[in-house]
Amino acid sequence: MNLKLYSAALLLIGLTACNKNAGITREKAAADAPSGAAYGVTFTNNGSSAIFELYAPGKNTVSVIGEFNNWNPTPMTQSKDGNSWWVQIDKIDPSKEYAYQYLIDNNIQIADPYARKILDPDNDASIPSSVYPNLKAYPTGTAASGIVSVMQGSPAAYTWQNASFTRPDPKNLVVYELLVRDFVATHSYQTLTDTLNYLANLGVNAIELLPVNEFEGNDSWGYNSNFMFALDKYYGTANAYKAFIDACHARGIAVIQDIVLEDQFGSSPMVRMYATSAGSPSASNPWFDQTNMHPDAVGYQLNHQSPATVSYTEDVMKFWMQEYHIDGFRFDEAKGFTQTNSGTDEGAWAAYDASRVAIWTKYIQYMQSLDPKFYIILEYFAVDQEESQLANLGAILWNNNNINANQATMSYNDAGGSWDISRMLYDTHSFTAPYNLMTYIESHDEERLQYKNEQYGNVSGSYNIKDLATGLGREQAIAAFEFASPGPKMYWQFGELGYDVSIDQNGRTGYKPIYWNYLQDANRLALHDVYAKLAKMKIKNSVFTTTNFTHSLDGAIKSVQLIGSDGTDVVIVGNFDVVSQTAAVSFPVTGTWYDNLSGATMSVASASPSLTLAPGEYHIYSNTLLKQ
Numbered sequence: 309m310n311l312k313l314y315s316a317a318l319l320l321i322g323l324t325a326c327n328k329n330a331g332i333t334r335e336k337a338a339a340d341a342p343s344g345a346a347y348g349v350t351f352t353n354n355g356s357s358a359i360f361e362l363y364a365p366g367k368n369t370v371s372v373i374g375e376f377n378n379w380n381p382t383p384m385t386q387s388k389d390g391n392s393w394w395v396q397i398d399k400i401d402p403s404k405e406y407a408y409q410y411l412i413d414n415n416i417q418i419a420d421p422y423a424r425k426i427l428d429p430d431n432d433a434s435i436p437s438s439v440y441p442n443l444k445a446y447p448t449g450t451a452a453s454g455i456v457s458v459m460q461g462s463p464a465a466y467t468w469q470n471a472s473f474t475r476p477d478p479k480n481l482v483v484y485e486l487l488v489r490d491f492v493a494t495h496s497y498q499t500l501t502d503t504l505n506y507l508a509n510l511g512v513n514a515i516e517l518l519p520v521n522e523f524e525g526n527d528s529w530g531y532n533s534n535f536m537f538a539l540d541k542y543y544g545t546a547n548a549y550k551a552f553i554d555a556c557h558a559r560g561i562a563v564i565q566d567i568v569l570e571d572q573f574g575s576s577p578m579v580r581m582y583a584t585s586a587g588s589p590s591a592s593n594p595w596f597d598q599t600n601m602h603p604d605a606v607g608y609q610l611n612h613q614s615p616a617t618v619s620y621t622e623d624v625m626k627f628w629m630q631e632y633h634i635d636g637f638r639f640d641e642a643k644g645f646t647q648t649n650s651g652t653d654e655g656a657w658a659a660y661d662a663s664r665v666a667i668w669t670k671y672i673q674y675m676q677s678l679d680p681k682f683y684i685i686l687e688y689f690a691v692d693q694e695e696s697q698l699a700n701l702g703a704i705l706w707n708n709n710n711i712n713a714n715q716a717t718m719s720y721n722d723a724g725g726s727w728d729i730s731r732m733l734y735d736t737h738s739f740t741a742p743y744n745l746m747t748y749i750e751s752h753d754e755e756r757l758q759y760k761n762e763q764y765g766n767v768s769g770s771y772n773i774k775d776l777a778t779g780l781g782r783e784q785a786i787a788a789f790e791f792a793s794p795g796p797k798m799y800w801q802f803g804e805l806g807y808d809v810s811i812d813q814n815g816r817t818g819y820k821p822i823y824w825n826y827l828q829d830a831n832r833l834a835l836h837d838v839y840a841k842l843a844k845m846k847i848k849n850s851v852f853t854t855t856n857f858t859h860s861l862d863g864a865i866k867s868v869q870l871i872g873s874d875g876t877d878v879v880i881v882g883n884f885d886v887v888s889q890t891a892a893v894s895f896p897v898t899g900t901w902y903d904n905l906s907g908a909t910m911s912v913a914s915a916s917p918s919l920t921l922a923p924g925e926y927h928i929y930s931n932t933l934l935k936q
C-alpha cells in the first residue's frame with residue numbers, strides 16, 4: 309500500500325485542520341520528491357546522491373543533519389499534500405557510512421524510522437567486535453543526540469547462493485524456535501551458522517528466530533522493538549544474517565522471523581515525533597493509539613486501521629521478505645491488531661472481531677501478492693471461528709498445548725488442570741484448513757516441561773516423575789503425540805534435551821544458561837534421538853499429513869489412529885498414568901504391526917486388542933515400516 313495514495317483521504321479526515329492549527333504556511337514552495345523516491349533514503353547516481361524522505365504530517369519544519377553537512381541543518385521541502393518532507397544531498401561517497409538524524413520543528417531530533425542501521429550510544433559498547441567487526445563509532449562531539457541512523461550508498465553486497473530455495477510443504481513443517489542469545493554463547497549469526505549441522509541432524513526443516521530487528525537494549529527477547537527496518541547489531545551484521553539464511557536454505561531449512569508489528573516502545577522515532585510530555589503517543593500521532601486496546605498490551609499500540617500504519621506495516625513486511633529472502637513471519641500478539649477496546653477483559657479480547665479479521669485479511673493478501681508460498685504464522689488465541697477464517701485464507705495459527713501436555717507428563721488430571729491433549733489436533737478447533745494449526749508444547753513463552761516434571765511430577769511407589777530419567781522418558785511420550793499428529797509442529801530450543809531451567813530464572817526474559825553438555829547425559833541424548841526420529845518420520849511419511857484420523861486423548865491411555873492414502877496406517881499409544889493401565893486400543897487392520905522406535909513387532913488379531921502399558925510407556929506402531 310502506497311501511503312501517498314491516501315493523502316487526499318487523510319486531508320478530508322482532519323489533517324488539513326491539523327496543519328492549519330500547527331501554523332503551516334502554504335506560501336512556501338511545495339514540491340513532491342523525485343519519482344522513485346521512497347521513505348527513508350533512496351540513492352541515485354550510483355550512490356553519490358541521497359534523497360531523504362520523512363512522513364511527518366502536521367509539522368512546521370523538517371531538516372536533515374549529519375556527517376555529510378557537518379551536522380548543520382539542511383532544510384527539507386514539504387510535499388504538495390503537506391504530509392511528507394524531502395531533500396536531495398549530493399556529493400556522497402558511496403563507500404562511506406554516514407550518520408544522520410532529522411530535526412523537526414527545531415526541537416525534536418530523531419533517527420530515521422526507515423533506517424537499516426542505527427547507532428546507540430548507550431548499548432553499542434557492549435557489542436563485541438567478534439560479533440560486529442568494524443562497527444562505526446558513534447559521532448560524539450557533534451550535534452548528534454541519542455540514537456542516530458546510518459546510511460551508505462554502496463554497502464558490501466551479499467551474493468546469494470541458494471536464491472531458488474524450495475520451501476518445505478507447510479503440512480509437514482517441523483519448526484525449531486530459538487533465541488540467538490540463549491542458543492549460542494557468542495550470540496552471533498556466525499556461530500549459529502556453524503551450529504546448523506546440529507539442527508539439520510535433528511531433522512527440523514524450519515528455524516524460527518525470535519525478533520532480530522532493532523530493539524531496546526541488547527539483553528532481550530527482542531519484543532521491545534523500536535526500529536523495524538534495522539537489524540539488531542547484537543547478533544551480527546546484515547551480511548552475516550544473510551549468510552545464515554543462505555546456509556539454512558542449502559540444508560533444506562526455511563527461516564521464519566518473529567516480528568512485532570502490534571506495538572513499539574518509547575525510543576521509537578515514530579513515537580517520539582508525536583509524543584506527549586510524558587513520552588506517550590499524542591492525539592496527533594498518525595500511527596499509534598493513545599489508549600491501548602487490549603489487556604496484554606505492553607508498548608504503545610499501532611492503529612492498524614490508520615492508513616499511515618497500514619502503509620508502514622506493508623513496507624516493513626516487503627523489506628524483510630525481499631531484502632533477506634526469509635520464508636515466513638511469525639506475528640507476535642496478532643490478536644492485538646484491533647481497534648475494538650476490550651479493556652482488561654481477556655474474554656472480550658478473544659471474542660469474534662470482524663474488524664480484526666478485515667485487518668488481517670488485508671495483510672495476508674498483501675503478503676501473498678508478494679510471495680504466494682510465504683509462511684504467515686499468527687500468535688492469535690481467539691475463538692475458533694475467527695482463527696478458522698484466517699486459516700482458510702492461508703494463515704497458520706499458533707496452537708499452545710503446553711498446560712495440558714505438561715499435566716500429562718506430570719500425570720495429573722485434577723483441579724490443577726486437564727491432561728486432555730485433544731486440542732493438539734485441528735479437528736477439535738473446527739478448522740476446515742487441515743494444515744493451518746501449528747501445535748507446540750513448549751515455546752519461548754511457556755514454562756519448560758522438564759522443569760515442572762522435576763518440581764511437581766507425580767509419584768507412585770518406585771515410579772517417580774521427579775527423577776530425571778523418568779521425567780525425560782515422559783517427554784519422549786508427549787513428543788510422540790505432538791509430532792505424529794497431523795499438521796505443522798514447533799518446539800522451543802533444547803526441548804529435545806529436556807531443558808530444565810525455569811523460564812523465570814534471571815527474570816522471565818533474562819539470559820538463560822546454555823548447556824550443550826546435556827548431550828553427554830545418556831537419558832537426555834535418548835530424548836534428543838527420539839525427537840530426531842520423530843521429525844524425520846513426520847517429514848518422510850505421507851501418513852502424517854492424512855485428514856483421515858481418530859483419537860482418544862482424554863484418558864490415561866491416549867491414542868491416535870492415522871489412515872494413510874498409500875496403505876500405510878499408524879497408531880500412536882501411550883500411558884500417562886503413574887501405574888500400569890489396560891485399555892482396548894483401536895487398530896484399523898489386523899496383522900503384523902511395527903514399533904518404529906524400538907524395532908519390535910506385534911501381532912494384532914482383532915480390531916481393538918487389549919493393551920497393558922507400564923506407566924510412561926508409549927509406541928508408534930505402523931502396518932508397514934516407516935521411513936526414518
